[in-house]
Amino acid sequence: MAKVATITLNAAYDLVGRLKRIELGEVNTVETLGLFPAGKGINVAKVLNDLGVEVAVGGFLGIDNVGDFERLFQQQGLEDKFQRVAGKTRINVKITETEADVTDLNFLGYEISAEDWAKFVKTSLAYCQQFDIVAVCGSLPRGVTPEHFAEWLSQLHSAGVKVVLDSSNAALTAGLKANPWLVKPNHRELEAWVGHSLNSLDEIIAAAQKLQAQGIANIIISMGANGSIWLTENSIVQAQPPKCENVVSTVGAGDSMVAGLIYGFVNDYSQAETLAFASAVSAFAVSQSNVGVSDRKLLDPILANVKITTIKG
Ligand SMILES: Nc1ncnc2c1ncn2[C@@H]1O[C@H](COP(=O)(O)OP(=O)(O)O)[C@@H](O)[C@H]1O
Numbered sequence: 398m399a400k401v402a403t404i405t406l407n408a409a410y411d412l413v414g415r416l417k418r419i420e421l422g423e424v425n426t427v428e429t430l431g432l433f434p435a436g437k438g439i440n441v442a443k444v445l446n447d448l449g450v451e452v453a454v455g456g457f458l459g460i461d462n463v464g465d466f467e468r469l470f471q472q473q474g475l476e477d478k479f480q481r482v483a484g485k486t487r488i489n490v491k492i493t494e495t496e497a498d499v500t501d502l503n504f505l506g507y508e509i510s511a512e513d514w515a516k517f518v519k520t521s522l523a524y525c526q527q528f529d530i531v532a533v534c535g536s537l538p539r540g541v542t543p544e545h546f547a548e549w550l551s552q553l554h555s556a557g558v559k560v561v562l563d564s565s566n567a568a569l570t571a572g573l574k575a576n577p578w579l580v581k582p583n584h585r586e587l588e589a590w591v592g593h594s595l596n597s598l599d600e601i602i603a604a605a606q607k608l609q610a611q612g613i614a615n616i617i618i619s620m621g622a623n624g625s626i627w628l629t630e631n632s633i634v635q636a637q638p639p640k641c642e643n644v645v646s647t648v649g650a651g652d653s654m655v656a657g658l659i660y661g662f663v664n665d666y667s668q669a670e671t672l673a674f675a676s677a678v679s680a681f682a683v684s685q686s687n688v689g690v691s692d693r694k695l696l697d698p699i700l701a702n703v704k705i706t707t708i709k710g
């Protein structure tokens with residue numbers, strides 16, 4: 398079985414809550430759904446681990462509030478390659494309004510010094526070569542520039558590592574130049590990269606083809622409740638998951654999709670099977686506050702209702 402690691406440079410605790418409507422400038426009472434050790438790569442690892450894939454996790458964690466992360470890694474049997482740095486891992490606040498969407502308040506966390514980064518580059522380049530797929534997920538912490546990031550990704554690529562990249566803004570733009578093997582921007586991230594709004598599937602495909610022209614083998618654009626589309630050199634496949642009637646929190650949907658995609662690769666699924674499975678895992682994610690698949694059987698009814706359309710290939 399292919400060996401998988403995930404890297405989270407900017408880990409986070411997610412404080413997840415729900416209320417009817419946020420009244421700006423007022424006191425809002427929020428139903429607490431939980432405070433979870435998270436961050437994109439950690440979420441991906443959690444889902445993969447629940448699905449029976451062994452995963453190692455790396456990146457940075459603030460030493461001051463590392464406890465819940467260490468407990469999670471121990472409980473799940475995740476191989477801990479995180480570098481501890483001075484300070485606290487950030488807390489991100491995620492509020493689901495029952496009458497609207499999720500509002501994310503993503504804070505700044507620890508700051509990475511030049512010495513921290515140099516140490517990380519050296520150790521991660523050594524351990525990443527032991528893995529077949531390395532998923533690099535999330536934003537950059539303070540102190541790590543998009544240029545540092547792109548340089549490190551290029552080194553991973555030169556070392557023969559298949560990189561899955563799921564990031565946003567400047568990190569995504571810089572990272573896309575460093576030959577990732579698979580990228581999964583969402584609709585909005587693709588718009589930011591291409592520099593204009595994308596108002597139809599054809600426009601989304603045209604923008605994704607511009608990414609393809611940069612030599613990226615697998616481009617998956619996720620479009621929230623509208624599903625996803627996957628372009629390879631020879632094919633375009635679209636997936637529409639069933640509409641989730643009771644959305645608890647969309648936090649972690651993208652991470653669950655990345656985990657589902659990696660699961661398909663690890664298990665030699667076809668492209669259509671992989672996208673259907675990833676769609677089911679991500680659609681399941683929106684029905685819960687936390688990230689993970691507690692019981693694999695819960696995916697079956699969703700998977701049976703994912704609609705796959707081959708547009709090309
Ligand atoms: N309301 C929903 N109902 C069913 N599936 C959903 C819903 N929202 C998201 N998904 C699934 O999760 C995937 C990722 O969601 P998206 O919001 O695009 O990602 P991100 O979290 O990266 O912004 C979608 O492609 C879809 O398969």
Ligand SMILES: O=P(O)(O)OC[C@H]1O[C@](O)(COP(=O)(O)O)[C@@H](O)[C@@H]1O
Pocket residue numbers: 407409410411435436437438440489503534535536537565647648649650651652653
């Ligand atoms: O690193 P970023 O881009 O700030 O994102 C971090 C946030 O993304 C999440 O991993 C959720 O991501 P998705 O909703 O895209 O799956 C949260 O757990 C975390 O707070």
